[in-house]
Amino acid sequence: DTEVTxxxxxxxxxxxxxxxxxxxxxxxxxxxxxxxxxxxxxxELMFVYSYEKLSINESVPSRFSPxxxxxxxxxxxxxxxxxxxxxxxxxxxxxxxxVSTGELFFGEGSRLTVL
Amino acid sequence: xxxxxxxxxxxSVQEGDxxxxxxxxxNSASDYFIWYKQESGKGPQFIIDIRSNMDKRQGQRVTVLLxxxxxxxxxxxxxxxxxxxxxxxxAETPGGNTPLVFGKGTxxxxxx
Numbered sequence: 001d002t003e004v005t006x007x008x009x010x011x012x013x014x015x016x017x018x019x020x021x022x023x024x025x026x027x028x029x030x031x032x033x034x035x036x037x038x039x040x041x042x043x044e045l046m047f048v049y050s051y052e053k054l055s056i057n058e059s060v061p062s063r064f065s066p067x068x069x070x071x072x073x074x075x076x077x078x079x080x081x082x083x084x085x086x087x088x089x090x091x092x093x094x095x096x097x098x099v100s101t102g103e104l105f106f107g108e109g110s111r112l113t114v115l
Numbered sequence: 116x117x118x119x120x121x122x123x124x125x126x127s128v129q130e131g132d133x134x135x136x137x138x139x140x141x142n143s144a145s146d147y148f149i150w151y152k153q154e155s156g157k158g159p160q161f162i163i164d165i166r167s168n169m170d171k172r173q174g175q176r177v178t179v180l181l182x183x184x185x186x187x188x189x190x191x192x193x194x195x196x197x198x199x200x201x202x203x204x205x206a207e208t209p210g211g212n213t214p215l216v217f218g219k220g221t222x223x224x225x226x227x
Contacts, residue, residue: 004158031144033214038173040123042204042217043159056214090158100166104215106158 004107012113015081021110023091031072031097034066035068035090043090049074050097079113085091125203125222134192136221138205143186145207149215150179150190154201162190200225
């Protein structure tokens, strides 16, 4: 199993809603990532978890709240988002946070629209 | 041809020709590089990687060249096929736990 699975694939939410994005991998990877990608732009790192602990937070606004319940799951909780937060949210995983030890596998992304 | 402007740089090639996609990376300390392919509506897909102790690495129909002197990376695709149409990103890291940083991306359009 070499997949990173993200749900939902599409999400539309209002600015007062609370929603969550979910990511799952069963490759035994111990590093998991959230990236944000706007149209025609490269992915931008948001958070890195290493061995279920938050390792990197790239100064992401607190309306985005990550959670890593176990080594296979990564969530991104969304609350009070703005229309400019509309983007493709990509989850990725790697064997360890030291990326050069192996590939960084991406999921298909969750396309978020904030109205 | 190649166009650069407000939009994503685009490279148009005829089916069967070879493609060369270029990337100027920013960090002279970077020692590990990856090329990703991203098709419309999908997540980035690993193509090939290279470490800084090498200047060339070959895969199936793809070759990556690294010139550390001028901080330049290129991806060569042989006998380009319509299925190669996608956006290609280079990514770099100086190693350790420092995450990958992605370059701007180039859209490859294959003309049948």
